[in-house]
Amino acid sequence: MTRARMPRPHEVAAARRDPRLLRALRERRQDDAWRTRGTCQSVDPETFFPAPNEPADAAVALCRSCDVQGSCLAWALEVGDCHGVWGGTTPRERRAMLVAWRSEVQPDPDAVDEAGPPVRDRLLTLVPLS
Secondary structure (H helix, E strand, O other), X not given: OXXXXXXXXXXXXXXXXXXXXXXXXXXXXXXXXXXXXXXXXXXXXXXXXXXXXXXXXXXHXXXXXXXXXXXXXXXXXXXOOOOOOEOOEOHHHHHHHHHHHHHXXXXXXXOOOOOOOOHHHHHHHHOOOO
């Protein structure tokens, strides 16, 4: 398995102009029920999580025909998901988009995080320190 690298400045600059990212910014929090209408609902989930040495072309092609592509990508960028194909983007593309996303989207101070801290942080509180 290879280690993910930080995107280069020219990759981030290209991501800022990417129409998929611009659509995700527009459709952010616009559709809470996007998952129920995704094209991916009728396809094996393994399609969207190819092995590192396999192409993601089939998943990206399915995403291009999906009506909720922008909301899907916005969700993946919001949660920082770096695995699989989301919103018609590969993990490498999303790493560059994530840098652009974070500079464009400010956290909502009025939003209440009902989920609490991330699972990893909750689990760490259960581990006794020695």
